[in-house]
Amino acid sequence: MSDGAFKGFGPKAIPFLKALDFHQSREWFLENRDLYETELRDPLGDLVDTLTRRFTEAGLGLRGDRRKSLFRINRDVRFARDKRPYNRHVSAILSPDGSKAVQGVFYIHIGLEGCFAGVAWWQPEAALLLSMRRAIETWPEAFRAMVKSLKKNGLELDAEGAMKRTPRGFEQVTDKDLVAAIRSRHFAVRHAIDADRIHGPDLVDELVDFTVRARPLLDWGRAIEGKLRKD
Known part of the structure; x- marks a missing residue:
């Protein structure tokens, strides 16, 4: 049983994902489920809990829950041409209210495609995206100041x-x-993570530092979102 403090993903985390991607079999996954839980799922839950505490201390307004913030390893293949049942990665979101249904979030991705974190307003709903585009047009210096920061x-x-x-x-x-910004469908920054660094607790400091550096984007979007709600 984990004590909730992130100590790192297991040494077999990436090898497990490689093997899962090769087999893409429910039978194989069930036989190796314990390995998935100890090497990937539980450490990811610990990371979410630890980041929630650290983000709160830093006043970033982002939080998560080890049960609700993690994405499933199973793929939704109902409407997909690619019918492989399992993802090649694990991932999670921390958000203002702890759910996956809001914008202005922190995202962590550990997988065969690479390891990275992001802070994003990702494909916001039409009203918010329009407000962001109007803000860029109406208050260009505020947008440019954010980009400069x-x-x-x-x-x-x-x-x-x-x-x-x-x-x-x-x-x-x-x-x-401004034209380039208005054509954007989302507003996001990304931080690449060295795969060797996912196995130790220092990853937490790295992710907190990245998110603090990304705060200008969070603040810019939150100001627009707050005005939209008032209107």
Whole structure:
């Protein structure tokens, strides 16, 4: 039984994911479930609990729960062409209310595709995304100040998945940096994690440092979200 303090993912964490990806079999997974729980699931729960305490101490407004914050290792294949039953990674979210249903979150991903953390407003609902785009248009200096702060902290907004054309209603925006931002479908920063570092407790300090550095993005989005709720 874990005491809740993150000590690191097990030495067999990545080898387990490689074997699971090779077999992609319910029978194999059930035979090796104990290994999954001790090497991956339980340590991820410990990490969520530990980060919740540390994020609270840092005033970041992010929290999680070892039962609710973790994503399932099983894939939802109902509408997918790829019918493999298991993911190649484990992951979890910490958010303002501890659920997965809100925006402005911290995300942790440990997998064969790589290990990374992110702070994001990821594909926000239409009303919030429109408000973010309007804020960029109306208060460009506030947006640029946020981007400058992130850059000073060694972070840059993720440009992946942006629209190729400017959305309707924003054709009058011509500054290249603002156009690029308005075309974004999400606002996120990412931190790559060395796979060797996932096995020790120092990972917590690394993730707290990253999230503190990403705070300008959280604060910018929260200000817009708060105004939207008032309106």
